[in-house]
Amino acid sequence: MISADHLNTAMAVAVDAGILDKNVLDPTFPDRHRVAIDAAQFKQEVGGLVTTTNDDNEEIKIPGDMPAFKQYMDTLLVIARATPEDKLLIVSGLENMDRCGGDVKSKKVAVVGEGMNDVQAFKASTVSLAMGSGASLAKNNASMVLTANEFESCV
Numbered sequence: 001m002i003s004a005d006h007l008n009t010a011m012a013v014a015v016d017a018g019i020l021d022k023n024v025l026d027p028t029f030p031d032r033h034r035v036a037i038d039a040a041q042f043k044q045e046v047g048g049l050v051t052t053t054n055d056d057n058e059e060i061k062i063p064g065d066m067p068a069f070k071q072y073m074d075t076l077l078v079i080a081r082a083t084p085e086d087k088l089l090i091v092s093g094l095e096n097m098d099r100c101g102g103d104v105k106s107k108k109v110a111v112v113g114e115g116m117n118d119v120q121a122f123k124a125s126t127v128s129l130a131m132g133s134g135a136s137l138a139k140n141n142a143s144m145v146l147t148a149n150e151f152e153s154c155v
Contacts, residue, residue, distance in 0.1 A: 002039075002082045002090060010080035011036050019077055036078035039086040046072065049089045054096075061124070063093040070097060084117040091124045114138055 001019050003010040014020040014036070024035055033041065043049075047064020054060050063069040079090065094107040111118065111125040114134030119141045122128035130142035139145045 001077065002079045002087060004082055005080055007036060007038050007078075007080035010078050014078045031075075034072070034075045036080070037072075037076065039079050039082040042072065042076075042079055043086060043089060046089070046093070049085060049092070060096065061088060061092050062096045063089060066093070066096070069093045073097070084120055087111070087118070087121040088124055091121045095124060095126065113142075 001010065001014050001017070003013065005013070008025075011020060011025055015022050015025060020036065023029055024032060029035075045065075046069040049061050050064040051059055051061050073094065079086065082090075091109050091111060094109045096106055098106045108126040109124075110127045110129065111121045112129045112131075113122065114131035116135050116137045118128075118130070118138050122130070122138070122141045122143075127144070128142045130138040130145050132139070132145055132147040
């Protein structure tokens with residue numbers, strides 16, 4: 001779960017949604033930062049967002065330390081206080097996991113949003129869903145628009 005909320009708020013929402021176990025709310029929970037983390041700390045630990053080229057010689061953005069990114073992705077469930085650049089960092093990292101070496105495969109990523117700040121993550125993701133009530137720029141850059149503003153409208 002990626003949220004712009006404060007870490008404690010995001011973790012409480014994740015517990016309510018069944019994403020996190022309530023034991024993680026205890027500040028003494030071992031390796032808590034491996035399960036839930038503030039986006040600024042996450043960005044620092046994975047080397048930020050760097051520009052490189054892919055096999056087709058196209059410019060792409062990926063985490064500066066892909067092995068550290070991969071290690072976080074094995075356990076991380078909540079990222080809080082995320083900015084649009086943080087969303088792009090996560091989406092780009094997942095889409096390019098094969099750069100970690102070994103038998104690690106890239107992931108397919110879906111992004112849901114409604115604002116202009118979601119456009120970069122939309123463009124980097126496998127599929128993007130914009131809310132029908134969202135900004136025109138978001139809807140114009142999404143793979144799909146949820147006109148009824150609910151996931152049930154996709155079925």
